[in-house]
Amino acid sequence: MTSHNDPATEEKGPTEWGEGRHGVGPWEQEHPGTPRPVDERYDPELLDEGDRRNVVDPYRYWTREAIVADIDTRRHPLHIAIENFENDANIGTVVRTANAFAVDTVHIVGRRRWNRRGAMVTDRYQHLMHHPDVHSLLVWALRNDLTVVAIDNTPGAIPLETAELPRECLLLFGQEGPGVSPEAQAGSLMTCSIAQFGSTRSINAGVAAGVAMHTWVRQHADLSSSW
Numbered sequence: 001m002t003s004h005n006d007p008a009t010e011e012k013g014p015t016e017w018g019e020g021r022h023g024v025g026p027w028e029q030e031h032p033g034t035p036r037p038v039d040e041r042y043d044p045e046l047l048d049e050g051d052r053r054n055v056v057d058p059y060r061y062w063t064r065e066a067i068v069a070d071i072d073t074r075r076h077p078l079h080i081a082i083e084n085f086e087n088d089a090n091i092g093t094v095v096r097t098a099n100a101f102a103v104d105t106v107h108i109v110g111r112r113r114w115n116r117r118g119a120m121v122t123d124r125y126q127h128l129m130h131h132p133d134v135h136s137l138l139v140w141a142l143r144n145d146l147t148v149v150a151i152d153n154t155p156g157a158i159p160l161e162t163a164e165l166p167r168e169c170l171l172l173f174g175q176e177g178p179g180v181s182p183e184a185q186a187g188s189l190m191t192c193s194i195a196q197f198g199s200t201r202s203i204n205a206g207v208a209a210g211v212a213m214h215t216w217v218r219q220h221a222d223l224s225s226s227w
């Protein structure tokens with residue numbers, strides 16, 4: 001068991017914890033006697049040295065470009081946006097979950113910089129787009145035929161548990177503290193809230209994003225195409 005005082009682990013964050021726990025060794029070691037695949041999707045360096053990345057097994061030894069291209073063939077018409085006017089610490093979690101659900105694009109609204117640690121390197125396989133303000137995001141959504149749905153527990157919000165989410169959809173999340181901005185709510189078809197039963201005013205934005213994305217998945221995704 002790892003000691004909490006072990007200096008080797010003390011300085012490490014979630015990204016490093018994920019390294020090396022899964023994956024495969026060099027091709028020859030894993031597939032003795034089997035010739036290397038002759039396919040440009042495979043990365044010669046990963047075949048030589050093994051692949052310990054945080055990717056599902058069918059993508060072992062594939063180049064990053066090949067993985068992105070493959071996900072691109074089956075991304076959902078679901079987009080996620082998160083307001084980032086105060087450097088929200090939850091964006092990494094949102095990006096990782098968006099990647100897991102094959103979301104088309106994660107839109108960062110406001111500050112360009114965000115803390116990538118929680119993304120666990122999944123941002124390399126996820127399309128990201130920056131918008132300087134809410135207006136630019138809303139114009140982009142309109143041009144791309146996406147219906148914007150804000151997610152927040154503001155008065156008058158529609159329960160997400162019973163709402164019908166549009167298929168071509170952009171789910172918009174707010175930040176710790178202010179929540180979804182009034183401008184963003186005004187530009188949304190509706191605001192949906194996640195039912196709560198305890199004492200806290202709200203749940204973490206990354207958790208809320210996971211719940212809402214999965215609600216869309218339950219309504220629109222082809223579950224037979226999941227891993």
Ligand SMILES: C[S@@+](CC[C@H](N)C(=O)[O-])C[C@H]1O[C@@H](n2cnc3c(N)ncnc32)[C@H](O)[C@@H]1O
Binds near residue numbers: 192
């Ligand atoms: C920590 S919340 C802050 C906002 C909240 N309106 C308040 O009163 O404090 C940050 C973001 O997480 C999401 N969120 C948190 N709890 C939620 C809930 N119960 N329903 C829907 N969204 C929620 C929303 O996108 C929200 O803008």
